[in-house]
Amino acid sequence: MFSLPKNFSFARSLGFLVFAASWLAFAFFLGRLIPDRQLWFALLITLLFGMPMYGAAMYAVTIQRIHRASQFMKLGILHWLFTRRILAYAGWLLWSVVFSFLLLFYLGSADKQEWIVCFAAIPAFGIVYAILFPIAAREYKPxxxxxxxxxxxxxxxxxxxxVFFVFFADHTDTNRQYASLTEAVAAESQKLEGVTNSILILETNRLLGFIEGMKRYALGGLHSFDDLLYVAVIFLGSVLFFYNVALGISxxxxPLAEYRRVFAPVQDSDEPPAVSPWAWAITSAFATFFVFFIYVPSTVYVDTWLRSNPETVAEIRAARQSAVQTVEMIGDEYYKPGTAAQIEQAYLDSLSKMEASLGKLRETTGTGFQQMADNVDAYLDWYYSLPGEYERIVALATGALETWMAEKLQNYLMQGNVFGPVQKSIEDVLQNNQQLRTEHMQKVERILAENRVEPAGDSQLEIVRHASLNSLKEPPAHSVIVNLENRVLISGGIGTAGAITGAIAGKITAKVAGKGIIKLGAQALIKVTAGKAVSALGGAAAGAASGAALGSFIPGIGTAIGAAIGGIIGGITIGLTVEKLLLMLEEAFSREEFKLQILNAIEEERIEFEKFLNTPALSDKTSGSTDAAAAP
Known part of the structure; x- marks a missing residue:
């Protein structure tokens, strides 16, 4: 590794490539697990991942101190001051831990292209080193x-x-092109969410989401030369990132033997000095003290402090978005976040009040139907009475028997205006509905006025929700109340006495007629009428004989007059008697069945009407869709 290219060692080069690639692979496979694990896992892999970076940094500090020490003629204060390594070691230790922690998060969430660039840094480092080492070896000590x-x-x-990553890598992924910085931060932060219980890990995720969003926004507008400040920041951040990657790779x-200089006294020698047992003991003691009494407790303390100070977390988040103004766009205007939710809640509150106003109507409905059922016996008493019988005969003579019988049933069911309380309850519901709609409209206008936002000229807007102004201003509508006036039940118009009673009674009569009960009754009446006529003739004959016998006391005309009067009286008496007997017989056989049919019709209408009153409210109000769109 220290020789010229002509003495190139394939084994050492292969070892370098394998260990460097393994180090990055460690971050790739374990870094992506951090957001879903607990704090101890992050502490462990951060410590392991940061060791190569810290080792390279300590070696560099040691060589620098050896080089400085060789410049002094004698020992003194300056020699002691400029050759001490403890502060540099401590500083690099802190840096290695913090940056390794962030680097693991970042590499764990990096996409395929970023990983290719990261792994490409390994051969790039080896090639550059192979070029520069011979140049340095000509004049420097090995x-x-x-x-x-x-x-x-x-x-x-x-x-x-x-330079390659910022200016030459492909950043044209349409799924990661954003119109504003805020949109980019919001979208990229969502990709870094986890399920860990550690506030420190969650906040680190959000910080990296902010960094990643800024990077994507800047690189997305690179070719248009917009927001060059962001591009410059991303470039400097990339230099810092790749420098630390190169530090770990280096x-x-x-050579492993060279690391002995880190633990040995500062001395200028071509061969690394041996490490004494005392040095190993001191190093082990410091490492143990750092890990168990500084590294772990301090990190846990920071996590606990963040958990117990949510206002601090909020300030951190606000600081990241100091130039971002979060708004909702309702119609063409901007409003504070949560404005649409306030209006929707007001809508639901009004709808709830409308639902409550229907409670009284539901109560009076049951009473009204019960009173209507109680009126059935009065109708049947009339139906099976002689006056009722002769009224039907008259209707039969006019050819309107079925219609007349239906009207008579309806009139009896209406007795006492049994649905008067229902009528009043409906009027109250409709009046209350109108008042609630008016109050709701006023409340919506007040909410909009209180939450309207005038964006500053230099601020960037994050539109967290789009909503339709017309939809939000739509007054609340309950399905029962909306349809109530259009129902047949109130076709007579609100305020007309007995309108609802008549409508419901008419529907019940129609149900009874639909079952054929009234029609069958009319047909039976026609058949029975013939029998009654025969009975009446027999009664008239008997009455005439009796009258003639009585009139014989008056000679001549007395017999004729007596017969006539007797026939009339006899016909009426016998006819009424027969009529009554036939009605009693008919009532005994058919009254309960007829009553049951009418009560069933009333029950069917009651169920239908109560089902209508229990129709769910129209609460599926769609006011807009939530998104992360942003406007400049």
Whole structure:
């Protein structure tokens, strides 16, 4: 590894490639697991992943201190000050841990193209080192030549890979092209979400989401030369990223024996000095103390502190988006986030109040149908009475028996305006509905006015939701109330006495007529009427004989008059008696069945009407779709 290209060692080169690739593969396979694991897992793999970076950094610090020490003629304060390694070791230790932690997150979420570029840094580093080492070896001591070559190679590799990644890699993925920085940050952050319980890991994910979003936004507009400041930041960040990757890679280029200089006193010698047992003991003690008393406790403390101080987390997030203004776009105007949700909640509240107003209507409905059922007996009492019988005969004579019987049933069901309370409840519901709609419209206007946003000229807008203004302003509508006035039940118009009663009674009568009960009754009446006529004739004959016998006391005309009067009286008496007996017989055989048919019709209408009153409210209100679109 220290020889010129003519003494090129294939085994060492292969070892370098294998170890360097394994180091990156370690990050690839384990880094992607961190967002879904607990903090101990992240601490363990960070420590393991950061060791090559820290080893390379300690070796570089040691060689620098040896080079400085060789410049002094004698020992003194300046020699002590400039050749101490403890502060540099501590600084690089902190840097290695922090950057390894971030690097694992980043590499674990990197896409295929980024991984190709990262792995390409390994052969690129080897080629650059093979070119620069012979140049350094001509004038420097062997171990100084290694150090100088590694330093130069890190920077050349970092710059070359950063230029290639930013300016020559393909960044035209249409799925990752964003119109604004905020949109890019929001989209990329979603890809880094995890299910861990560690606040530190979650916040690191969000930080990397912000960095990744800025990178994607800047690289997406690279060819238009827009937002060059972002491009410059991404380029510098890429240099830093690839420098640390090269730092870790370079640790595998240093021969293992050279690392003995890290643990030995500072001295200028071509061969690394042996490490004393005392040095190993001190190193082990410091490593143990650092891992168990500094590294793990401090990280756990930071995670706990973040968990117990949510306001600090909020400030961190706000600082990342200091130039971003989050808004909702309703119609053509901008509003504070949550405005649409407030309006939707107001809509649901109004709808809930409408639903509550229907409770009284549902209560009175049951009572109304029960009273209507109670009126059935009064109708049947009339139906099986002599007046009812002769009223039907008159209707039969006019040819409107079925219509007249249906109207009579409806009139009896309407007795007492049984649905008067229902009528009043409906009027109250409709009046309350109109009042709620008016109040809702006023509340919507107030919410919009209080939450309207005038964007600053230099701010960038993150539109977290688009919504239709007309849809949000639409007043609440309950399906029962919307259809109530259009139902047959209120065709008579609100305010007309008995309108609902008549409508429902009419529908019940129609159900009874539909079952053929009224029609069959009319046909039976026609048949029975003939029998009644025969009975009436017999009664008239008997009455005439009786009247003639009584009139015989008056000679001549008395017999004739008596017969006539007796016939009339006898016909009426016998006819009424026969009529009553026939009605009683008909009632005994058919009343309960007729009543059951009417009650069934009332029950069917009650079920239908209550089902209508229990129709779900029209609450599927679509006001807009949530997205992460952003406007400049």
């Amino acid at each position: 171990y100084i030549a290694v150090h100088k070559s590694l330093v130069w190679t890190r920077w050349v590799t970092a710059l070359a890979m950063a 640790s595998f280029m240093v």
